[in-house]
Amino acid sequence: MTTFAKKGMVATSQPLAAEIGRDILKQGGNAVDAAIATAAALTVLEPTSNGMGSDAFALVWINNKLHGLNASGKSPQSISIEAVKAKGHDEMPTYGWIPVTVPGAPGAWAKLSETFGRLPFADLLAPAIRYAEEGYPISPILGDMWNRAYRRFKDTLTGAEYANWFNTFAPNGLPPQIGQMWRAPDHAQTLREIAETKAESFYRGKLAEQIAGEASRYGGFITQADLASYQPEWVDPISVNYRGYKVWEIPPNGQGIVALLGLNMLKGYTFDNPSSVERYHKQIEAMKLAFIDGKKHITDLDKMTTHIDGLLSDTYAIERRGLIGEEALTPEPGTPPQGGTVYLATADQEGNMVSFIQSNYMGFGSGIVVEGTGISLQNRGADFSLDSHHQNALAGGKKSYHTIIPGFLTKDNQAVGPFGVMGGYMQPQGHLQVIMNTIDFNLNPQAALDAPRWQWIEEKKIHVEPHFPTDIAQALARKGHQIEVALESISFGRGQIIWRDPKTGVLQGGTESRTDGHIASW
Secondary structure, eight states, X not given: OOEEXXXXXXXXXXXXXXXXXXXXXXTTOOHHHHHHHHHHHHHHHOTTTOXXXXXXXXXXXXXXXXXXXXXXXXXXXXXXXXXXXXXXXXXXXXXXXXXXXXXXXXXXXXXXXXXXXXXXXXXXXXXXXXXXXXXXXXXXXXXXXXXXXXXXXXHHOOSGGXXXXXXXXXXXXXXXXXXXXXXXXXXXXXXXXHHHHTXXXXXXXXXXXXXXXXXXXXXXXXXXXXXXXXXXXXXXXXXXXXXXXXXXXXXXXXXXHHHHHHHHHHTTSOOOXXXXXXXXXXXXXXXXXXXXXXXHHOSOGGGOOSXXXXXXXXXXXXXXXXXXXXXXXXXXXXXXOOOOOEEEXXXXXXXXXXXXXXXXXXXXXXXXXXXXXXXXXXXXXGGOBSOTTSTTBOOTTOOOOBOOOOEEEEETTEEEEXXXXXXXXXXHHHHHHHHHXXXXXXXXXXXXXXXXXXXXXETTEEEEOTTSOHHHHHHHXXXXXXXXXXXXXXXXXXXXXXXXXXTTOOEEEEEOTTSXXXXXXX
16 A cells, blocks of 8 residues: 655665664654665665665755766776687676676765765664674565575586675575574674765775775776776756656666656557556557667767767657557667666655665676675676677776666656666666556556566567456567566566655655565654
8 A cells, every 4th residue: 555654754675774764864864864874774684686886876856956866887997898808708797806897886875975964974874784783584575586596696606706795695505594584794894884984995995905906816807996086976867758747867877768768759649548458569669669779879978979868859759659550569779869776765854855776786796795895796897798889888987888777756846756666677667667657547656566567578578477467468469569477576676656745745655565665654
């Protein structure tokens, strides 16, 4: 059921983390403080999806203005296509030190606190430190994800560089089981150092030395100089107008623009019946076209040769919409005119709201844990291409195509609220489906999240959830879609929403039934 509250709300995928954020609000913190505390806690409470070595993005509504923070990191300066190929790789590896880029999450926490926070930074990380030291019981979805990762890693991560992952996350040779207590003392010690130095140690101190030293030992490219040069970037959010609402995303290198491309095409149609096959068919076709454009054009914003304004123009939306017919198509990129993630949402009684997302990528990320620190590193560089002609070609000092995206909704220059759906390439697809459920079909936050989902995989292949309507699936198949029923729902995203009533200020929130999610309200 949708949760209602007046003074504050925190929605995320882990109940204990949501409660931490709510407690920060009660202590006089604002929505930004609550987001930082929740994000830090999630590195302890849901390590299957994120860690201190994650990247992060945030959309912050404060003082009646929306701010964007890009806390993804660049590739090491010394890496190159030639250097990776010289190590015997024809494509970017998924695991190990090679795909590790500079982690941005600790920098994001510190920057948000410095710019908008109210409480001392160290106070915000204290609950996470306490859980890491004292331990907590493993919840059901978390336990399932942990076991899946362990089974995958034990057969594939056999090098010496992965030993610390197993020592940290599979002590005594097994992952923790559902209901079992798990502690992370190294993680606690590192969080304490991040708290005391306001993340400086992570980039320009003792922790940076440890990260770079281990990278050097195992043939990685990341250096102390790469870490020392890092700063999160304030960016201007991008948006499209969808039926009188503005839907906001972080600009590239994030893939939020994919959701906006899809919505821009779909606003040319009227959807009266939420159960109609035409609704699903057109959604799928628009998303395919949006994704294929995203994969062609998205990279580090400083390196993009395609203008965002061109991609999001009405002229281009009309051109791409014209390709949507009665049958499933195999998408091709257009030529626009030139011009394993955690999500959380917070709101306070003053009207401030935060949409925040943090991820290691593909679950536990690179499989690398820096010895003695608990720092589990992301593998965002895995999305780089080793084709020198590709827009997202690997190069030193470059940000890769990034899957994690926070979303935000406004109307008439006022905040409606934050939303997000975790899960790799499902994220823009989840954003599109949730926004349409909200605006086109007038569903409340919980219903908008609970509605059965589809997921475009490639070409004409579509996965649908086990409870997706059979008659709709059969009708889509008759239109040429290759429909496959997925046996589990976790791959279809794990999202949260908080909307604010503009007249009363009352908050209403929803959280996924597909995760251990929880809404803590006040």
